[in-house]
Amino acid sequence: MSGNNISAVLYGKNDLRLEKYPVPEPGPDGVLIRMAQVGICGSDVSYLTKGFIGDFVVKEPMVLGHEAAGVVAKCGKNVTTLKPGDRVAIEPGVPCRLCEFCKGGRYNLCPDVSFCATPPVHGNLCHYYTHAADFCYKLPDHVSLEEGAILEPLSVGVHACRRAGVTIGSSVLICGAGPIGLVNVLTAKAMGASKVCITDIAENRLQIAKQIGADYTVLIKSDEAEALAKHIKKEMGGMPDITIECSGAEPSIRLGILATKSGGVMVLVGLGPAEVKIPVVNAAVREVDIRGIFRYANCYPIALDMIATGKINVKPLITHRFKLEEAHQAFEIARTGAGGAVKVMISCD
Numbered sequence: 001m002s003g004n005n006i007s008a009v010l011y012g013k014n015d016l017r018l019e020k021y022p023v024p025e026p027g028p029d030g031v032l033i034r035m036a037q038v039g040i041c042g043s044d045v046s047y048l049t050k051g052f053i054g055d056f057v058v059k060e061p062m063v064l065g066h067e068a069a070g071v072v073a074k075c076g077k078n079v080t081t082l083k084p085g086d087r088v089a090i091e092p093g094v095p096c097r098l099c100e101f102c103k104g105g106r107y108n109l110c111p112d113v114s115f116c117a118t119p120p121v122h123g124n125l126c127h128y129y130t131h132a133a134d135f136c137y138k139l140p141d142h143v144s145l146e147e148g149a150i151l152e153p154l155s156v157g158v159h160a161c162r163r164a165g166v167t168i169g170s171s172v173l174i175c176g177a178g179p180i181g182l183v184n185v186l187t188a189k190a191m192g193a194s195k196v197c198i199t200d201i202a203e204n205r206l207q208i209a210k211q212i213g214a215d216y217t218v219l220i221k222s223d224e225a226e227a228l229a230k231h232i233k234k235e236m237g238g239m240p241d242i243t244i245e246c247s248g249a250e251p252s253i254r255l256g257i258l259a260t261k262s263g264g265v266m267v268l269v270g271l272g273p274a275e276v277k278i279p280v281v282n283a284a285v286r287e288v289d290i291r292g293i294f295r296y297a298n299c300y301p302i303a304l305d306m307i308a309t310g311k312i313n314v315k316p317l318i319t320h321r322f323k324l325e326e327a328h329q330a331f332e333i334a335r336t337g338a339g340g341a342v343k344v345m346i347s348c349d
Protein backbone atom coordinates (compact mmCIF):
# COMPACT_ATOMS: atom_id res chain seq x y z
CA MET A 1 0.00 0.00 0.00
CA SER A 2 3.07 2.25 -0.03
CA GLY A 3 1.99 4.67 -2.82
CA ASN A 4 -1.70 4.54 -2.10
CA ASN A 5 -2.11 7.56 0.08
CA ILE A 6 -4.30 9.90 -1.99
CA SER A 7 -3.78 13.39 -0.58
CA ALA A 8 -5.25 16.85 -1.30
CA VAL A 9 -2.08 18.80 -1.98
CA LEU A 10 -1.97 22.59 -2.33
CA TYR A 11 0.79 23.75 -4.66
CA GLY A 12 -0.04 27.46 -4.38
CA LYS A 13 -2.87 29.86 -5.06
CA ASN A 14 -5.83 28.05 -6.68
CA ASP A 15 -3.71 25.00 -7.42
CA LEU A 16 -5.09 22.02 -5.48
CA ARG A 17 -4.15 18.55 -6.73
CA LEU A 18 -5.04 15.04 -5.67
CA GLU A 19 -1.81 13.10 -5.58
CA LYS A 20 -0.59 9.74 -4.38
CA TYR A 21 1.84 10.10 -1.49
CA PRO A 22 3.60 7.24 0.28
CA VAL A 23 1.89 5.83 3.37
CA PRO A 24 3.97 7.20 6.30
CA GLU A 25 5.36 5.08 9.15
CA PRO A 26 4.50 6.16 12.71
CA GLY A 27 7.41 7.10 14.99
CA PRO A 28 7.81 5.32 18.36
CA ASP A 29 5.30 7.66 20.08
CA GLY A 30 3.03 8.10 17.06
CA VAL A 31 0.14 6.34 15.36
CA LEU A 32 -0.75 5.77 11.74
CA ILE A 33 -4.34 6.85 11.14
CA ARG A 34 -6.65 5.83 8.32
CA MET A 35 -8.36 9.17 7.83
CA ALA A 36 -12.16 9.24 7.91
CA GLN A 37 -13.66 12.75 8.17
CA VAL A 38 -12.01 16.13 7.61
CA GLY A 39 -13.90 19.43 7.92
CA ILE A 40 -12.94 22.38 5.72
CA CYS A 41 -11.90 25.42 7.74
CA GLY A 42 -11.81 29.04 6.59
CA SER A 43 -8.02 28.86 6.82
CA ASP A 44 -7.89 25.97 4.31
CA VAL A 45 -10.00 28.10 1.96
CA SER A 46 -7.69 31.12 2.47
CA TYR A 47 -4.57 29.09 1.67
CA LEU A 48 -6.30 27.80 -1.45
CA THR A 49 -7.61 31.14 -2.71
CA LYS A 50 -4.75 33.42 -1.61
CA GLY A 51 -1.77 31.09 -1.06
CA PHE A 52 -1.05 32.61 2.36
CA ILE A 53 -2.44 33.77 5.70
CA GLY A 54 -0.45 36.64 7.21
CA ASP A 55 3.18 35.53 7.40
CA PHE A 56 2.38 31.90 6.58
CA VAL A 57 2.98 31.41 2.86
CA VAL A 58 2.57 28.17 0.91
CA LYS A 59 6.04 27.86 -0.64
CA GLU A 60 6.16 24.08 -1.09
CA PRO A 61 3.34 21.62 -1.82
CA MET A 62 1.30 21.16 1.38
CA VAL A 63 -1.49 18.73 2.23
CA LEU A 64 -4.55 20.70 3.47
CA GLY A 65 -6.89 19.83 6.36
CA HIS A 66 -6.75 19.98 10.15
CA GLU A 67 -10.28 19.38 11.48
CA ALA A 68 -10.06 15.64 11.46
CA ALA A 69 -10.87 12.22 12.81
CA GLY A 70 -9.92 8.72 11.72
CA VAL A 71 -9.20 5.14 12.75
CA VAL A 72 -5.88 3.96 14.20
CA ALA A 73 -4.20 1.60 11.73
CA LYS A 74 -0.84 1.04 13.42
CA CYS A 75 0.86 2.09 16.66
CA GLY A 76 4.47 3.09 17.34
CA LYS A 77 6.37 0.84 19.74
CA ASN A 78 5.93 3.08 22.82
CA VAL A 79 2.19 3.64 22.39
CA THR A 80 0.11 2.01 25.13
CA THR A 81 -3.01 4.20 25.16
CA LEU A 82 -4.35 3.34 21.70
CA LYS A 83 -4.68 0.24 19.58
CA PRO A 84 -5.48 -0.47 15.92
CA GLY A 85 -9.20 -0.03 15.29
CA ASP A 86 -9.64 2.79 17.82
CA ARG A 87 -11.60 5.74 16.41
CA VAL A 88 -9.88 9.01 17.30
CA ALA A 89 -10.20 12.78 16.97
CA ILE A 90 -6.91 14.41 16.05
CA GLU A 91 -5.80 17.59 17.86
CA PRO A 92 -3.82 19.15 15.01
CA GLY A 93 -1.18 21.20 16.85
CA VAL A 94 1.68 19.31 18.49
CA PRO A 95 3.83 21.73 20.51
CA CYS A 96 7.51 21.44 21.44
CA ARG A 97 6.68 20.33 25.02
CA LEU A 98 9.84 22.04 26.33
CA CYS A 99 9.33 25.82 26.25
CA GLU A 100 7.92 27.97 29.07
CA PHE A 101 4.48 28.04 27.42
CA CYS A 102 4.32 24.29 27.03
CA LYS A 103 5.51 23.79 30.60
CA GLY A 104 2.99 26.35 31.86
CA GLY A 105 0.09 24.56 30.17
CA ARG A 106 -0.55 27.25 27.55
CA TYR A 107 0.89 25.12 24.79
CA ASN A 108 -1.18 26.93 22.14
CA LEU A 109 1.32 29.77 22.55
CA CYS A 110 4.35 27.54 21.85
CA PRO A 111 6.45 29.23 19.14
CA ASP A 112 7.55 25.83 17.83
CA VAL A 113 4.15 24.18 17.45
CA SER A 114 3.76 21.92 14.46
CA PHE A 115 0.18 22.52 13.30
CA CYS A 116 -1.50 20.59 10.49
CA ALA A 117 -1.87 22.53 7.24
CA THR A 118 0.00 25.60 8.47
CA PRO A 119 2.99 25.96 6.13
CA PRO A 120 5.26 24.09 5.93
CA VAL A 121 3.47 21.34 7.95
CA HIS A 122 1.27 18.88 6.05
CA GLY A 123 -2.36 18.50 7.06
CA ASN A 124 -4.48 15.37 7.05
CA LEU A 125 -6.85 15.66 4.10
CA CYS A 126 -5.53 12.34 2.82
CA HIS A 127 -6.02 8.60 3.27
CA TYR A 128 -3.17 7.91 5.72
CA TYR A 129 -1.57 10.24 8.21
CA THR A 130 0.70 9.89 11.28
CA HIS A 131 0.29 11.90 14.48
CA ALA A 132 1.53 12.00 18.09
CA ALA A 133 -0.56 9.42 19.95
CA ASP A 134 -1.14 11.72 22.95
CA PHE A 135 -2.76 14.31 20.67
CA CYS A 136 -5.32 11.72 19.53
CA TYR A 137 -8.52 11.29 21.56
CA LYS A 138 -10.40 8.01 21.52
CA LEU A 139 -14.07 8.49 20.64
CA PRO A 140 -16.77 6.60 22.53
CA ASP A 141 -18.81 4.26 20.29
CA HIS A 142 -21.79 6.61 20.18
CA VAL A 143 -19.76 9.64 19.00
CA SER A 144 -19.41 9.72 15.22
CA LEU A 145 -16.22 10.44 13.29
CA GLU A 146 -17.90 13.59 11.91
CA GLU A 147 -18.45 14.76 15.47
CA GLY A 148 -14.81 13.86 16.14
CA ALA A 149 -13.73 16.18 13.33
CA ILE A 150 -15.92 19.00 14.70
CA LEU A 151 -14.01 18.83 18.01
CA GLU A 152 -11.44 21.12 16.39
CA PRO A 153 -13.62 24.23 15.87
CA LEU A 154 -15.57 23.31 19.01
CA SER A 155 -12.33 23.51 21.01
CA VAL A 156 -11.94 27.10 19.77
CA GLY A 157 -15.36 27.79 21.31
CA VAL A 158 -14.39 26.12 24.58
CA HIS A 159 -11.17 28.12 24.79
CA ALA A 160 -12.90 31.41 23.92
CA CYS A 161 -15.70 30.90 26.46
CA ARG A 162 -13.19 29.94 29.16
CA ARG A 163 -11.03 33.00 28.45
CA ALA A 164 -14.22 35.09 28.51
CA GLY A 165 -15.22 33.65 31.89
CA VAL A 166 -18.66 32.49 30.72
CA THR A 167 -20.51 30.95 33.64
CA ILE A 168 -23.99 30.30 34.97
CA GLY A 169 -26.18 33.33 34.38
CA SER A 170 -23.82 35.13 31.98
CA SER A 171 -25.29 37.24 29.23
CA VAL A 172 -23.19 36.86 26.11
CA LEU A 173 -23.05 38.65 22.79
CA ILE A 174 -21.47 36.70 19.95
CA CYS A 175 -20.57 38.66 16.82
CA GLY A 176 -20.55 36.63 13.59
CA ALA A 177 -22.49 33.40 13.06
CA GLY A 178 -20.02 31.39 11.01
CA PRO A 179 -18.94 27.97 12.30
CA ILE A 180 -16.83 29.62 15.02
CA GLY A 181 -19.60 31.93 16.22
CA LEU A 182 -21.99 28.97 16.24
CA VAL A 183 -19.72 26.71 18.34
CA ASN A 184 -19.45 29.63 20.76
CA VAL A 185 -23.26 29.69 21.02
CA LEU A 186 -23.28 25.98 21.83
CA THR A 187 -20.45 26.28 24.35
CA ALA A 188 -21.76 29.42 26.09
CA LYS A 189 -25.16 27.77 26.55
CA ALA A 190 -23.55 24.57 27.85
CA MET A 191 -21.52 26.62 30.33
CA GLY A 192 -24.70 28.11 31.74
CA ALA A 193 -25.13 31.42 29.93
CA SER A 194 -28.73 32.49 30.38
CA LYS A 195 -28.86 34.91 27.46
CA VAL A 196 -26.99 34.54 24.18
CA CYS A 197 -27.41 37.08 21.41
CA ILE A 198 -25.70 36.64 18.04
CA THR A 199 -25.14 38.99 15.11
CA ASP A 200 -24.42 38.46 11.42
CA ILE A 201 -24.83 40.22 8.12
CA ALA A 202 -26.35 37.04 6.64
CA GLU A 203 -29.87 36.03 7.65
CA ASN A 204 -29.43 32.31 6.87
CA ARG A 205 -26.63 31.99 9.41
CA LEU A 206 -28.79 33.64 12.08
CA GLN A 207 -31.47 31.03 11.39
CA ILE A 208 -29.03 28.24 12.22
CA ALA A 209 -27.93 30.12 15.34
CA LYS A 210 -31.55 30.23 16.48
CA GLN A 211 -32.00 26.56 15.74
CA ILE A 212 -29.03 25.61 17.94
CA GLY A 213 -30.05 27.74 20.89
CA ALA A 214 -29.29 31.46 20.44
CA ASP A 215 -31.88 33.48 22.40
CA TYR A 216 -31.65 36.64 20.29
CA THR A 217 -30.42 37.33 16.77
CA VAL A 218 -29.51 40.69 15.29
CA LEU A 219 -29.13 41.16 11.55
CA ILE A 220 -26.43 43.77 10.96
CA LYS A 221 -27.38 46.17 8.17
CA SER A 222 -25.23 49.19 8.99
CA ASP A 223 -21.88 50.18 10.49
CA GLU A 224 -23.45 52.49 13.06
CA ALA A 225 -21.94 50.88 16.12
CA GLU A 226 -23.49 53.19 18.75
CA ALA A 227 -27.02 52.64 17.44
CA LEU A 228 -26.44 48.88 17.12
CA ALA A 229 -25.11 48.68 20.69
CA LYS A 230 -28.29 50.38 21.92
CA HIS A 231 -30.42 48.00 19.89
CA ILE A 232 -28.62 44.98 21.37
CA LYS A 233 -29.05 46.34 24.90
CA LYS A 234 -32.77 46.68 24.28
CA GLU A 235 -33.08 43.19 22.76
CA MET A 236 -31.16 41.53 25.60
CA GLY A 237 -32.76 43.57 28.36
CA GLY A 238 -29.39 44.98 29.37
CA MET A 239 -25.83 45.15 28.10
CA PRO A 240 -24.05 41.78 27.78
CA ASP A 241 -21.39 40.90 30.40
CA ILE A 242 -19.30 39.30 27.70
CA THR A 243 -18.80 39.77 23.98
CA ILE A 244 -17.10 37.14 21.84
CA GLU A 245 -16.14 38.62 18.48
CA CYS A 246 -16.08 35.90 15.80
CA SER A 247 -16.14 37.81 12.50
CA GLY A 248 -12.85 39.72 12.49
CA ALA A 249 -14.66 42.61 10.75
CA GLU A 250 -13.62 46.05 11.97
CA PRO A 251 -17.17 47.42 12.44
CA SER A 252 -18.02 44.32 14.44
CA ILE A 253 -15.03 44.75 16.78
CA ARG A 254 -16.06 48.37 17.34
CA LEU A 255 -19.61 47.26 18.09
CA GLY A 256 -18.35 44.56 20.45
CA ILE A 257 -16.51 47.07 22.61
CA LEU A 258 -19.38 49.56 22.74
CA ALA A 259 -21.99 46.88 23.41
CA THR A 260 -20.17 45.23 26.35
CA LYS A 261 -21.25 46.18 29.88
CA SER A 262 -18.78 48.27 31.89
CA GLY A 263 -16.43 45.95 33.77
CA GLY A 264 -17.11 43.19 31.24
CA VAL A 265 -14.95 41.20 28.85
CA MET A 266 -14.54 41.32 25.10
CA VAL A 267 -12.78 38.35 23.52
CA LEU A 268 -11.23 38.65 20.07
CA VAL A 269 -11.61 35.37 18.19
CA GLY A 270 -12.07 36.66 14.64
CA LEU A 271 -8.86 37.41 12.79
CA GLY A 272 -9.43 40.03 10.13
CA PRO A 273 -7.17 42.90 9.08
CA ALA A 274 -3.91 43.09 11.06
CA GLU A 275 -4.70 46.63 12.21
CA VAL A 276 -8.12 48.13 12.94
CA LYS A 277 -9.50 51.33 14.43
CA ILE A 278 -11.26 50.70 17.76
CA PRO A 279 -12.80 52.92 20.49
CA VAL A 280 -9.99 52.12 22.91
CA VAL A 281 -10.68 54.98 25.35
CA ASN A 282 -14.26 53.79 25.67
CA ALA A 283 -12.95 50.35 26.63
CA ALA A 284 -10.38 51.86 29.00
CA VAL A 285 -12.67 54.16 30.98
CA ARG A 286 -15.38 51.51 31.27
CA GLU A 287 -12.87 48.79 32.25
CA VAL A 288 -13.86 46.49 29.42
CA ASP A 289 -11.09 43.87 29.27
CA ILE A 290 -10.02 42.99 25.73
CA ARG A 291 -8.59 39.47 25.49
CA GLY A 292 -7.23 37.57 22.55
CA ILE A 293 -7.44 33.85 21.96
CA PHE A 294 -5.31 31.63 19.77
CA ARG A 295 -6.66 28.18 18.97
CA TYR A 296 -6.95 26.23 22.27
CA ALA A 297 -5.08 24.32 24.94
CA ASN A 298 -6.44 21.41 26.96
CA CYS A 299 -9.86 21.84 25.37
CA TYR A 300 -10.31 18.64 23.32
CA PRO A 301 -11.31 16.47 26.31
CA ILE A 302 -13.95 19.03 27.36
CA ALA A 303 -15.28 19.44 23.82
CA LEU A 304 -15.51 15.65 23.50
CA ASP A 305 -17.34 15.30 26.84
CA MET A 306 -19.84 17.99 25.85
CA ILE A 307 -20.76 15.94 22.78
CA ALA A 308 -20.51 12.51 24.41
CA THR A 309 -22.79 13.48 27.31
CA GLY A 310 -25.36 15.02 24.99
CA LYS A 311 -24.85 18.53 26.44
CA ILE A 312 -24.60 19.89 22.93
CA ASN A 313 -25.53 18.79 19.42
CA VAL A 314 -23.09 19.84 16.70
CA LYS A 315 -24.81 17.92 13.90
CA PRO A 316 -26.85 20.90 12.57
CA LEU A 317 -23.55 22.62 11.70
CA ILE A 318 -22.68 20.01 9.08
CA THR A 319 -24.48 21.12 5.94
CA HIS A 320 -22.51 19.49 3.11
CA ARG A 321 -20.69 16.19 2.61
CA PHE A 322 -18.20 15.20 -0.09
CA LYS A 323 -15.69 12.45 -0.84
CA LEU A 324 -11.96 13.15 -1.00
CA GLU A 325 -12.11 12.66 -4.78
CA GLU A 326 -14.61 15.56 -4.88
CA ALA A 327 -12.28 17.91 -2.97
CA HIS A 328 -12.43 20.67 -5.61
CA GLN A 329 -16.22 20.75 -5.45
CA ALA A 330 -16.14 20.71 -1.65
CA PHE A 331 -13.77 23.69 -1.55
CA GLU A 332 -15.91 25.59 -4.04
CA ILE A 333 -18.95 25.20 -1.77
CA ALA A 334 -16.90 26.17 1.30
CA ARG A 335 -15.48 29.21 -0.52
CA THR A 336 -18.80 30.55 -1.83
CA GLY A 337 -21.05 29.41 1.01
CA ALA A 338 -23.45 28.26 -1.71
CA GLY A 339 -26.56 26.42 -0.57
CA GLY A 340 -26.29 27.90 2.93
CA ALA A 341 -23.06 26.02 3.60
CA VAL A 342 -21.75 26.19 7.17
CA LYS A 343 -19.46 23.22 7.78
CA VAL A 344 -18.39 21.23 4.71
CA MET A 345 -17.15 17.74 5.56
CA ILE A 346 -14.92 15.55 3.40
CA SER A 347 -14.96 11.80 3.82
CA CYS A 348 -11.61 10.12 3.14
CA ASP A 349 -12.51 6.45 3.58
Ligand code: NAD
Binding pocket: 041, 042, 156, 175, 176, 177, 178, 179, 180, 181, 199, 200, 201, 202, 205, 220, 246, 247, 248, 249, 251, 252, 268, 269, 270, 271, 272, 293, 294, 295, 296
Ligand atom coordinates in the same frame (compact mmCIF):
# COMPACT_ATOMS: atom_id res chain seq x y z
P1 NAD B 1 -16.75 32.66 8.62
O1 NAD B 1 -16.18 33.58 7.62
O2 NAD B 1 -17.50 31.47 8.17
O3 NAD B 1 -17.72 33.46 9.61
C1 NAD B 1 -17.64 34.84 9.83
C2 NAD B 1 -19.07 35.35 9.91
O4 NAD B 1 -19.03 36.73 10.24
C3 NAD B 1 -19.83 35.21 8.59
O5 NAD B 1 -21.04 34.52 8.79
C4 NAD B 1 -20.03 36.67 8.16
O6 NAD B 1 -21.25 36.87 7.46
C5 NAD B 1 -20.04 37.37 9.52
N1 NAD B 1 -19.77 38.82 9.45
C6 NAD B 1 -19.00 39.53 8.57
N2 NAD B 1 -19.04 40.84 8.87
C7 NAD B 1 -19.82 40.96 9.96
C8 NAD B 1 -20.24 42.06 10.76
N3 NAD B 1 -19.88 43.32 10.47
N4 NAD B 1 -21.04 41.83 11.82
C9 NAD B 1 -21.44 40.57 12.13
N5 NAD B 1 -21.09 39.49 11.41
C10 NAD B 1 -20.29 39.68 10.34
O7 NAD B 1 -15.53 32.22 9.54
P2 NAD B 1 -15.43 31.20 10.78
O8 NAD B 1 -14.84 29.93 10.30
O9 NAD B 1 -16.68 31.16 11.55
O10 NAD B 1 -14.29 31.94 11.61
C11 NAD B 1 -14.56 33.19 12.18
C12 NAD B 1 -13.31 33.98 12.46
O11 NAD B 1 -12.57 33.34 13.48
C13 NAD B 1 -12.34 34.12 11.28
O12 NAD B 1 -11.84 35.44 11.28
C14 NAD B 1 -11.23 33.14 11.61
O13 NAD B 1 -10.01 33.52 11.06
C15 NAD B 1 -11.22 33.25 13.11
N6 NAD B 1 -10.62 32.13 13.85
C16 NAD B 1 -9.79 32.44 14.84
C17 NAD B 1 -9.24 31.46 15.61
C18 NAD B 1 -8.32 31.82 16.72
O14 NAD B 1 -7.63 30.95 17.22
N7 NAD B 1 -8.31 33.07 17.16
C19 NAD B 1 -9.52 30.11 15.34
C20 NAD B 1 -10.41 29.81 14.30
C21 NAD B 1 -10.96 30.83 13.55
Ligand code: ZN
Binding pocket: 095, 096, 097, 098, 099, 100, 101, 102, 107, 110, 111, 112, 113
Ligand atom coordinates in the same frame (compact mmCIF):
# COMPACT_ATOMS: atom_id res chain seq x y z
ZN1 ZN C 1 6.69 24.82 23.36
